[in-house]
Amino acid sequence: MSVTQRLSIQWGQSPSSEPTDTLVITSPEGHFVDVRVLKDHEPHDKFPIEWAFCGRTEQVGDGKVNYSHDIDSRQLQGESVDPDVGSVETLANGDEREEGEMTNPATGKVESYVEVWRPLDPNKEDRTPLPKSLVSDINVSVLATVDGQKMNGRVVRVGRWIQGILEFDDDNDKAGNIVDRLAIVRAKATGDIWSKEVSIGSHSDKVPVSDLEGRVLGDTFIYGGIEWAVIEHRRSRTDSIY
CATH class of the missing domain: 2.40.128.310 (Protein HRI1, C-terminal domain)
Structure with missing residues (x-):
């Protein structure tokens, strides 16, 4: 169960960045909704979404998590979506580091990635980091x-x-x-x-x-x-x- 905000994504050897405002909300049974809104978009853009999808998480061993995509904005826009499996580890400060491979929307190619996520306090509306205790x-x-x-x-x-x-x-x-x-x-x-x-x-x-x-x-x-x-x-x- 979590509310997590993505802090950055790194594709291959490129510098890390965060072009989106991304939150993922996940229930205790693994149901999740992942919404990634582009930070840099035109005011008149009616669909400023880099990616939005929902499904269910499944632990598949060795620290890996499989994310099913029951609804996927990219599929609805005619794109193919590769299996979504990432390896997740918790860092010393409580942030989460996820790595794997998926299609880079900027290149259309499958590339390695590293994402850093920050768990938030679900009972605060101001995106407060989740306390250690x-x-x-x-x-x-x-x-x-x-x-x-x-x-x-x-x-x-x-x-x-x-x-x-x-x-x-x-x-x-x-x-x-x-x-x-x-x-x-x-x-x-x-x-x-x-x-x-x-x-x-x-x-x-x-x-x-x-x-x-x-x-x-x-x-x-x-x-x-x-x-x-x-x-x-x-x-x-x-x-x-x-």
Whole structure:
């Protein structure tokens, strides 16, 4: 279970940099939503996303983690996506170093990479680094769209942070405009008020943000005309020691 912010990425022997505002929110059962917003984009750009995807993590041994991609913005834009497997280690200061291979969007080639991630305190809305020792109760909810609808969505809440992705399946227009086919949301809570940091896509108002309180595992409900189900819910106690 975590809320992590990427600090940098290094491709091959190139200098490390951070061209995006990237957060990943992951539940105790491994459901995650990863949203990477380009820092340098035109104000009129309706889809300033380098990459956004969701799925589930799986430990595959030797410190390696496999990340499934159930919804992937690059696939929807016609790109092929290679298997996503990285080796992760925790550094002395609590940051996480991930290395592996994947397609560099700048070159279109598979290259080695090193990413540095910083775990955040899920109960703070100001991106506070996770303390070395933290004992805290954290609200966790994961939503998925109910089968049988022409859309596929996932929402993950950990503490005061939520990210969600909603894909619309248009049988008549598989190569339709990405802003009509994909909705992406990132929100945080200040007190009882949820505010969106990221809201992208024509249907971003259909991604639940503020309607999760009181819902428990197995509940279904309608939001924005779409039926959602609670597939994971708990109030977890975290104890971070690194």
